[in-house]
Amino acid sequence: MKVAVYTIALNEAANVERWANSAVDADYRIVADTGSTDDTVARLTAAGVTVHRIAVRPWRFDDARNAAMALIPADVDVCCTMDMDRFLEPGWRPKLEAAWTPGTTALYCQTVYRSSVDDPTPLRSWPAKNFHHRWGYRFKRPVHEALVFTGETEVTASSRDIVMFEVQDLAKPTRSSYLPLMEVAHKEDPDDAQICFWLGRDLMWANQHARAVPLLERYLELPTSKWAEERSEAMRYIARMQPEQRLSWLDKARIEAPHRREAWLDLAEEFHDKGDWLNLFWACSNGIEKSHRTGSYLDDANCWGFRLYDLGAIAAWRLNVMDRAVEWGQRALNLDPENKRLQNNLQHFCQLKNIVRSGEAE
Numbered sequence: 032m033k034v035a036v037y038t039i040a041l042n043e044a045a046n047v048e049r050w051a052n053s054a055v056d057a058d059y060r061i062v063a064d065t066g067s068t069d070d071t072v073a074r075l076t077a078a079g080v081t082v083h084r085i086a087v088r089p090w091r092f093d094d095a096r097n098a099a100m101a102l103i104p105a106d107v108d109v110c111c112t113m114d115m116d117r118f119l120e121p122g123w124r125p126k127l128e129a130a131w132t133p134g135t136t137a138l139y140c141q142t143v144y145r146s147s148v149d150d151p152t153p154l155r156s157w158p159a160k161n162f163h164h165r166w167g168y169r170f171k172r173p174v175h176e177a178l179v180f181t182g183e184t185e186v187t188a189s190s191r192d193i194v195m196f197e198v199q200d201l202a203k204p205t206r207s208s209y210l211p212l213m214e215v216a217h218k219e220d221p222d223d224a225q226i227c228f229w230l231g232r233d234l235m236w237a238n239q240h241a242r243a244v245p246l247l248e249r250y251l252e253l254p255t256s257k258w259a260e261e262r263s264e265a266m267r268y269i270a271r272m273q274p275e276q277r278l279s280w281l282d283k284a285r286i287e288a289p290h291r292r293e294a295w296l297d298l299a300e301e302f303h304d305k306g307d308w309l310n311l312f313w314a315c316s317n318g319i320e321k322s323h324r325t326g327s328y329l330d331d332a333n334c335w336g337f338r339l340y341d342l343g344a345i346a347a348w349r350l351n352v353m354d355r356a357v358e359w360g361q362r363a364l365n366l367d368p369e370n371k372r373l374q375n376n377l378q379h380f381c382q383l384k385n386i387v388r389s390g391e392a393e
Contacts, residue, residue, distance in 0.1 A: 032128055035059035035103045036111040039095045043115035044069045049148070051078035053118035059107060063099035090208065091173035100169070107165045112178065113195060117142075120194040127162065130190040137178075137185060138162040140193035144328075148198050155330050160187070161195055174212035175229055210237060224255040228265055240272040263288035264329050267297055277301060292321045292334040299342045308349035315343030315359070337366035341373060344380065353384040
């Protein structure tokens with residue numbers, strides 16, 4: 032079996048050594064440089080990586096990746112597409128050879144997202160089709176490009192033992208081109224649910240709510256919109272942009288994916304703002320029960336901080352359920368020990384609890 036690890040690059044000098052070293056067990060390491068102005072090419076060449084300079088105008092990620100794939104030698108059996116901000120866990124080659132059986136056309140490995148190279152804490156992880164046969168595949172979409180099979184029968188396998196890490200540089204200027212490219216992608220295929228969702232989300236981030244809401248509503252109506260987590264997220268986005276209908280959309284979001292904390296926390300914030308203490312207690316109780324993240328790219332780290340316990344403690348205090356107020360108040364403080372308001376709240380809850388106990392003893 033011959034293996035090639037390949038990608039495209041633009042001003043990735045900071046990532047070159049890590050990328051090249053992690054792929055060193057491949058028979059070929061190939062990078063299509065799309066116009067770097069730093070020393071990316073020099074560093075790649077020094078690391079023994081084969082570099083081709085290409086130009087793609089107008090820019091599209093799928094065209095660039097397909098051009099890179101075309102540069103892979105014909106004797107390669109398995110290709111690994113790996114962005115420059117990603118790197119493979121050591122020992123991946125024998126694991127690949129064990130998992131890749133005759134007839135396999137693609138293999139999913141585990142992709143793990145980290146906040147930094149030095150912090151090993153996994154923020155989220157998901158299976159990704161990063162290994163594929165040399166023939167029968169191409170990239171589709173000008174942005175958020177997907178690897179698609181063009182043959183007759185795709186045979187996929189998976190290996191959780193093969194791990195590819197990602198440490199994304201969110202400051203890269205290339206991300207400024209994503210929104211217009213998503214506009215192109217949506218125009219090319221209006222029924223692509225994934226692009227419809229991403230375009231609606233990015234328009235929301237760009238404060239173009241009048242365009243974002245109809246797109247997200249269209250996404251929810253598409254027959255290919257089937258992933259509960261993503262559908263729930265779209266409902267949360269619409270709730271943010273339509274405050275007069277927020278409660279209705281948040282209720283739909285929690286029904287769509289009741290196993291996610293995100294909608295429960297949103298509901299809790301809404302009930303807190305309205306002073307609806309009984310429903311606030313209900314929302315916090317349900318949210319706190321969700322003790323595991325889904326592991327998808329949609330997970331919101333804020334939902335795993337102190338806030339849900341904080342709101343739950345306030346609801347319990349308002350309802351005079353002091354044991355629970357103290358319990359949740361303590362758990363909130365454990366997650367944010369320097370927070371003075373949480374410290375004061377817990378002290379107040381404990382005092383009230385003692386008063387209630389003293390009254391019961393009398």
